Amino acid sequence: MLTIISATPSPYARMNRIALLEKGIPFELKNEIPWHESETQTPLYNPLEKLPILLFDDGREPVYDSAQIQEYIVQKFADKSPRLVTGDVDNGPQSEADPDIMKRDEDKQSKSWLNRQNRKIDGALKAMNELAKSRKEGSDYLLADVMTIADIAVICAVGQVDFGGVRPGWQDKYPELAAYWKSLDATKNFADTKPVMFDLKHNTVV
Structure with a gap:
């Protein structure tokens, strides 16, 4: 079983969740607010205290970069449809869209x-x-x-x-x-x- 630690507004975690859902891969979703220091578990898994984080139930090191998580999903579950890649390296961008468009006060x-x-x-x-x-x-x-x-x-x-x-x-x-x-x-x-x-x-x- 895989676990995704996410924040509900996070577009990066959303991308990983959609990839898992499209491939039919079961996973547990845990939502956190990493700025709430007394409650968050994020620092236990990511020294940068950023989300999302992919956890494994067999004790393997977590993955905490959304692009690497997406790559893991695509490669690990390549036999499950949809493949989510074209197989053509010349056929345009695969995932180069930055969803992190936020507002500051x-x-x-x-x-x-x-x-x-x-x-x-x-x-x-x-x-x-x-x-x-x-x-x-x-x-x-x-x-x-x-x-x-x-x-x-x-x-x-x-x-x-x-x-x-x-x-x-x-x-x-x-x-x-x-x-x-x-x-x-x-x-x-x-x-x-x-x-x-x-x-x-x-x-x-x-």
Whole structure:
């Protein structure tokens, strides 16, 4: 049995959970708020105190990088459908979409930090819209006729933009991306893992 330690708003953990669900791999989900020092178990498994963390019940060392967790899922369970990879290294990105688009309180923002985040968000949305536009006619997916980890990463990244409310009106500006996102995000494994904000007991800096 695998265990995922997650935070409910985490787009990174969401990507790993969706990959496991799509492949039908059973796992236990434990949600934590790692900033609650007296309650969290996160530091026991990850010295960086970041989530998600993948735990094994046979005592193996945990994996606490979401990209490595995703790679483990794809490689370890390659015999289970969907494979989540195209098998073609020249066929575009597999999972290169950064879902970590968060908001700081205004008093914790610097102009240079804010400008950089805005460039990242706008650049990512534009690139993902072009990717959605270039899909094979009639396909629900980005790179193939089946889902890949690129689809999972993009849906989670776009979901984080929408969840955080950082780009009001983005669906009108990027209609191809919006249509693709709405269609896939409504399917069961995506709908069941949508981000939920947790209740922080004190202010934190993201």
